[in-house]
Amino acid sequence: MGCRGACWAKMAAMRKALPQRLVGLKFLRAVSTPSMGALPKRVKIVEVGPRDGLQNEKDVVPTPVKIKLIDMLSEAGLSVIEATSFVSPKWVPQMADHTEVLKGIQKFPGINYPVLVPNLKGFEAAVAAGAKEVAVFGAASELFMKKNINCSIEESFQRFDAVLKAARSASISVRGYVSCALGCPYEGKISPAKVAEVTKKLYSMGCYEISLGDTTGVGTPGIMKDMLSAVMQEVPPAALAVHCHDTYGQALANTLMALQMGVSVVDSSVAGLGGCPYAQGASGNLATEDLVYMLEGLGIHTGVNLQKLLEAGNFICQALNRKTGSKVAQATCKL
Amino acid sequence: MGNVPSAVKHCLSYQQLLREHLWIGDSVAGALDPAQETSQSSGLPAFVKIVEVGPRDGLQNEKVIVPTDIKIEFINRLSQTGLSVIEVTSFVSSRWVPQMADHTEVMKGIHQYPGVRYPVLTPNLQGFQRAVAAGATEISVFGAASESFSKKNINCSIEESMGKFEEVVKSARHMNIPARGYVSCALGCPYEGSITPQKVTEVSKRLYGMGCYEISLGDTIGVGTPGSMKRMLESVMKEIPPGALAVHCHDTYGQALANILTALQMGINVVDSAVSGLGGCPYAKGASGNVATEDLIYMLNGLGLNTGVNLHKVMEAGDFICKAVNKTTNSKVARASFNA
Numbered sequence: 001m002g003c004r005g006a007c008w009a010k011m012a013a014m015r016k017a018l019p020q021r022l023v024g025l026k027f028l029r030a031v032s033t034p035s036m037g038a039l040p041k042r043v044k045i046v047e048v049g050p051r052d053g054l055q056n057e058k059d060v061v062p063t064p065v066k067i068k069l070i071d072m073l074s075e076a077g078l079s080v081i082e083a084t085s086f087v088s089p090k091w092v093p094q095m096a097d098h099t100e101v102l103k104g105i106q107k108f109p110g111i112n113y114p115v116l117v118p119n120l121k122g123f124e125a126a127v128a129a130g131a132k133e134v135a136v137f138g139a140a141s142e143l144f145m146k147k148n149i150n151c152s153i154e155e156s157f158q159r160f161d162a163v164l165k166a167a168r169s170a171s172i173s174v175r176g177y178v179s180c181a182l183g184c185p186y187e188g189k190i191s192p193a194k195v196a197e198v199t200k201k202l203y204s205m206g207c208y209e210i211s212l213g214d215t216t217g218v219g220t221p222g223i224m225k226d227m228l229s230a231v232m233q234e235v236p237p238a239a240l241a242v243h244c245h246d247t248y249g250q251a252l253a254n255t256l257m258a259l260q261m262g263v264s265v266v267d268s269s270v271a272g273l274g275g276c277p278y279a280q281g282a283s284g285n286l287a288t289e290d291l292v293y294m295l296e297g298l299g300i301h302t303g304v305n306l307q308k309l310l311e312a313g314n315f316i317c318q319a320l321n322r323k324t325g326s327k328v329a330q331a332t333c334k335l
Numbered sequence: 336m337g338n339v340p341s342a343v344k345h346c347l348s349y350q351q352l353l354r355e356h357l358w359i360g361d362s363v364a365g366a367l368d369p370a371q372e373t374s375q376s377s378g379l380p381a382f383v384k385i386v387e388v389g390p391r392d393g394l395q396n397e398k399v400i401v402p403t404d405i406k407i408e409f410i411n412r413l414s415q416t417g418l419s420v421i422e423v424t425s426f427v428s429s430r431w432v433p434q435m436a437d438h439t440e441v442m443k444g445i446h447q448y449p450g451v452r453y454p455v456l457t458p459n460l461q462g463f464q465r466a467v468a469a470g471a472t473e474i475s476v477f478g479a480a481s482e483s484f485s486k487k488n489i490n491c492s493i494e495e496s497m498g499k500f501e502e503v504v505k506s507a508r509h510m511n512i513p514a515r516g517y518v519s520c521a522l523g524c525p526y527e528g529s530i531t532p533q534k535v536t537e538v539s540k541r542l543y544g545m546g547c548y549e550i551s552l553g554d555t556i557g558v559g560t561p562g563s564m565k566r567m568l569e570s571v572m573k574e575i576p577p578g579a580l581a582v583h584c585h586d587t588y589g590q591a592l593a594n595i596l597t598a599l600q601m602g603i604n605v606v607d608s609a610v611s612g613l614g615g616c617p618y619a620k621g622a623s624g625n626v627a628t629e630d631l632i633y634m635l636n637g638l639g640l641n642t643g644v645n646l647h648k649v650m651e652a653g654d655f656i657c658k659a660v661n662k663t664t665n666s667k668v669a670r671a672s673f674n675a
Contacts, residue, residue, distance in 0.1 A: 217671075220637025221596055249630035249667035250637070253592040256561055282671035290589035297560025297590070327589030331557075331622035 040264035042301040044080065046211070046241060047073055047288060049316070050101075051082040051116060053273025055094050056284050057320055063097040065319045067104040072312035073270060074108045077304045078288075082135070085116035086126045102129040114175055118149060120162045127170060134167060135175040135211075136160045138202055140195040141184035144215075148179070157201060164206045176207030177243070181227055182219025182254075192230035200234040209239050211267055214254060216276060217247025217283075221257040228261045241265035244286045246325070247276045251286035252294060259300075266291060271313035272325025287326035289313060380604035382641045384420065386551070386581060387413055387628060389656070390441075391422040391456060393613025395434050396624050397660055403437040405659045407444040412655055413610065414448040416648040422475070423453045426462035442469040454515055458489060463503045467510065474507055475551075476500040478542055479519040480535040483526035484555075488519070497541050504546045516542030517583070521552040521567055522559030522594075532570030540574045549579050551607055554594060556616060557587025557623075561597040568601045581605035584626050586665075587616050591626035592634055599640075606631060611653035612665025627666035629653060 050070050054061055066084075073081050083105060089096030102115060107130075114133040117123040126134055138156055139145045145153050160176075167174045180187075181195045199210045212231065214224075224242070231240065242258040242265075244251035255266055268291045274284030292304050310329055317324045324330055390410050394401055401409075406424075413421050423445060429436030438455070447453060447470075454473035457463040466474055478496055479485040485493050500516070507514045520527075521535045539550045552571065554564075564582070571580065582598040582605075584591040595606055608631045614624030632646045650669050657664045664670060 220634050222638045246667060247671045248633050249592060249627065250634055252589060253596045253634060256593045256596060276671070283667055287589065293588050294560050294590055294593060298562040327586060327623055331587045331616070 039259050039298060039300060040262070042264065043259070043295055044241075044265045045078060045288060045291065045302055045304060046080040046082065046243075046265060046267045047078045047270060048082045048243070048267050048285065049073070049269040049271065049273045049288065051085050051095070052243075052267075053269035053271075053285055055085065055092055056274035056277060057094065057322075058275075059320060060094055060096075061316075061319065063100050063104065065316075066097070066101050069270075069312060069316050069319075070101070070105045070113075072308070072315060074106060074111050076308035076312055077302075078309075079110065079303060080112045080114065083113045083115055086122035086129075086131075087116065087118050099125065099129040102126070102131060114173075117163060119159045120166060123163045123166055127172065131172070133173045133175070134163070135177060136163055136202070136207070137177045137179065138198050139179040139184075140190050140198050141180040141187045143186035144180050144184050147186065153198065157205070160202070161205055168206060174207050176202030176205075176210045177213055178202070178210060179213045179215045181212040182214040182223050183216060185216050192227045195227050196230040196234050199231050199240075203235045203239060209241055209265065210235060211241040211243045211265075213243035213267075214245055214251075217245035217250060219244070219254050220250055221253050224254045224257045225261060228258060228263065232261070237262035238264070241267055243267035245276065245284055246272060246286050247282045247284070252290060255286060255291065256294070270309060270326075271317050271329060273316065273320075283325050285325075287313075287324075287328070289326040289328040293328045379599050379638060379640060380602065382604060382643075383599070383635050384581075384605045385418060385628065385631065385635075385642055385644060386420045386422065386583075386605060386607045387418045387610060388422045388583070388607050388625065389413070389609035389611065389613045389628065391425055391435070392583075392607075393609035393611075393625055395425065395432055396614035396617060397434065397662075398615075399660050400434055401656075401660060403440050403444065405656075406437070406441050409652065409656050409659070410441070410445045410453075412652040413649075414446065414451050416652060417642075417644040418649075419450065419643060420452045420454065423455050425456035425458075426466045426469075426471075427456065427458050439465065439469045442466070442471060454513075457503055459499045460502045460506065463506055467512070471512070473513050473515070474503065475515040475517060476503055476542070476547070477517045477519065478538050479524075480530050480538050481520040481524035481527045484520050484524050487526065493538060497538075497545075500542065501545050508546050514547050516547030516550045517553055518542065518550060519553045519555045522554040522563050523556060525556050532567045535567050536570045536574050539571050539580075543575050543579060549581055549605065550575060551581040551583045551605075553583035553607075554585055554591075557585035557590060559584070559594050560590050561593050564594045564597045565601065568598060568603065572601070577602035578604070581607060583607035585616065585624055586612060586626045587622045587624070592630060595626065595631065596634070599638075610649055610666075611657050611669060613656065613660075623665050627653075627664070627668070629666040629668040633668045 084098040084101045085095040086098050112133050114135050115126050115131045117126050117134045178198050180190055184190050202210050240263050242263055244254045268288040269285030270288045272287030276282040276284055292306050295302050313329050424438040424441045425435040426438050452473050454475050455466050455471045457466050457474045504514045518538050520530050524530050542550055580603050584594045608628040609625035610628040612627030616622040616624055635642050653669050
């Protein structure tokens with residue numbers, strides 16, 4: 001037995017002597033990678049920092065700061081920037097200045113500035129303020145729906161139906177959101193079938209795109225895959241987006257899985273703005289900078305200028321007096 | 336949206352959430368639970384070995400010098416979490432790495448639990464001999480896929496370093512001591528920029544050929560993305576079986592878990608990580624360091640992959656060391672869980 005053979009024999013003997021737990025050292029059976037499908041060549045990033053991000057920040061941000069943030073994001077090359085939410089200031093004080101913000105921002109050609117509307121009243125206020133695109137917020141969990149907007153999933157569909165009808169008449173596009181797509185802070189596990197059912201309903205009501213949200217960031221890539229498999233049987237991939245929160249550090253991995261499954265629209269928030277109302281001290285949205293870094297590394301076109309994006313993130317963090325939630329920003333800022 | 340304070344009151348406690356979502360707790364050896372079946376049909380490995388590098392790679396990059404007794408207590412706590420490999424210290428000159436000056440005391444002071452391995456870094460024969468004298472039963476050697484990095488880090492070329500490692504690995508084999516090989520800068524170098532997959536393969540092959548049982552491919556400055564990870568692994572796996580490979584991802588640009596997922600999809604089933612995401616990055620001031628073991632376990636548990644590690648106990652060890660070095664954890668799971 002040559003030197004190499006003796007070495008192998010010794011290693012084999014050592015492995016036998018080691019406890020069962022180290023069974024992973026055995027050579028694996030051939031692993032197929034069915035989920036490593038071709039990645040999209042372009043990804044549309046929907047920037048939700050000014051809305052979802054700021055909504056979850058404790059300090060109320062002055063209107064001029066919000067406007068400047070949105071203008072800086074427009075200059076960074078993002079093609080969709082969710083500007084604000086036409087909800088009652090009683091519920092979401094941060095968004096009380098929705099009309100001033102929508103009227104005050106520079107509306108760059110080629111960029112969409114959707115706003116959230118919970119009902120017909122909010123929709124009408126949004127249109128009066130100049131909105132050209134709106135979004136409605138559904139959920140895959142009855143309990144979450146009840147606690148969040150005080151109605152059942154079915155009742156919420158009735159409210160949205162009114163909005164969608166009015167939007168159609170006014171030629172205004174509507175995006176649908178499905179919260180708790182990978183888990184609910186009240187119900188725990190959410191079945192992919194339920195997510196598919198709610199998504200299908202919103203799509204058939206006229207939403208051009210449905211954003212599937214991991215609201216509390218509990219999802220992992222396998223759960224993302226199962227959920228998307230179920231949803232894609234009802235709604236084409238091109239009409240889907242993912243909206244991952246990074247509460248447990250899983251957002252980018254979950255987003256990668258979604259891209260592998262054929263999704264090409266991803267929501268994110270500059271500087272990873274926003275905490276999580278369900279886990280005090282936890283982080284919030286996936287940071288746009290970190291998402292862009294990954295997509296650029298993968299050779300996927302986004303149209304975003306990372307440098308300008310970093311500047312926008314830096315601006316808002318200084319205004320909020322908080323550290324960035326983006327690791328790319330953390331690595332590139334010399335502090 | 337909605338009334339936040341009452342929402343928090345009624346929501347599931349984090350323990351309940353973890354239990355229901357993540358199949359937390361001691362894994363049952365042998366029994367194939369439904370989650371594992373899912374992972375096998377998805378093409379992912381059923382079992383993933385985690386190599387905990389917090390006490391070495393993690394602490395090495397922390398500014399505050401941690402007292403020896405704290406290091407020992409930290410390692411002892413990690414030994415009780417189910418981790419099967421814990422990299423303990425580094426037998427380098429204290430002139431270069433003051434944090435590791437107490438290598439002998441740490442090696443002698445820890446409680447060596449049965450079934451847990453405690454590798455140590457040994458840069459040369461002298462370090463190896465000291466390590467053995469102190470009771471080490473497994474060692475690691477640290478190569479690089481970049482000439483500039485090798486020169487600046489250990490003051491010699493890749494070829495010269497291979498010569499030194501050959502001596503160490505040969506001596507180790509004579510004494511039945513397994514040797515693990517590291518390849519730094521596998522996805523990019525702070526000095527040279529991009530690194531070709533071919534270079535990584537060449538260095539990995541050298542280390543494997545001289546007798547290293549496992550090669551850990553390190554994204555030293557965290558610049559890699561799933562695409563560069565895939566290309567690098569495709570090249571290396573032409574020469575070395577996946578079962579002998581590991582990935583060591585730094586989270587400097589937030590890419591670590593996405594890169595690790597890619598590696599798992601390609602058949603890798605050994606992953607290095609550091610509890611609490613300890614360690615900064617000496618090449619990017621203020622940046623984060625290693626991928627956090629807690630966040631890695633969370634993902635693996637969610638994927639239905641068996642690790643043998645108890646997440647709660649790891650979080651407790653992380654909490655201990657963070658208090659000791661007086662810094663907040665870099666683990667998002669820990670942040671979300673301890674404050675809930």
